[in-house]
Amino acid sequence: MEERKLIKSPNTERANRVPPGQRVVQTFPVLHYGAVHRLDPATWTLEVYGLVEKQIKLSFRQFVELPQAQVLCDIHCVTGWSRLGNLWEGVSTGTIRELLNMLPEARYAIVHGAGRFSTNLSLSDFFQPDVLLAVSHDGAVLSPEHGYPVRLVVPRLYFWKSAKWVTGIEFVKEDRPGFWESHGYHNRGDPWLEERYS
């Protein structure tokens, strides 16, 4: 079998893994605005564009041929539930960066999902070593409800930053609030600081 790097998100090493105001659940709730998107990997593409020397477009086949990594992390939804010890597999955002020449003006990543969803991250949050474009969760391919075929996982921020049904990554100079960030959620969303709403 191919070797996969396991990255342990640093928050999983805390003595107390549950941030203030959160409660642990054993289930895996489904949460998003609007309908479940049912994307076909045969036609799915990931476009990376904006402040890059040359934009790229990957098919699903090209995407899964990139080096794969595993991330172990806890997830914290702003509505109050936390799910500990999630194992994700996919492609690190750092691997995507190696395919690009980003322009020096780039400061933020806007991650786009099907149905005009987006979320904004500083480059430093986006390129943390535990940030993954995931294709599986706890050993099973993502279900459509959880973002099949590819979702973002940003372990250190509230789970709304973890866009499902990802189709694009745009690098920009000026920050631009995404969907939840422009509907009252905090611009950054650190659960340990309870950055819930703005």
Ligand SMILES: Nc1nc2c(c(=O)[nH]1)N[C@H]1C(S)=C(S)[C@@H](COP(=O)(O)O)O[C@H]1N2
């Ligand atoms: N495309 C898209 N991704 C999204 C959302 C959304 O509305 N659309 N909601 C976010 C929110 S608020 C949460 S809590 C998580 C929930 O992911 P899950 O359904 O896999 O638990 O997805 C995030 N990603």
Ligand SMILES: [Mo]
């Ligand atoms: Mo959420």
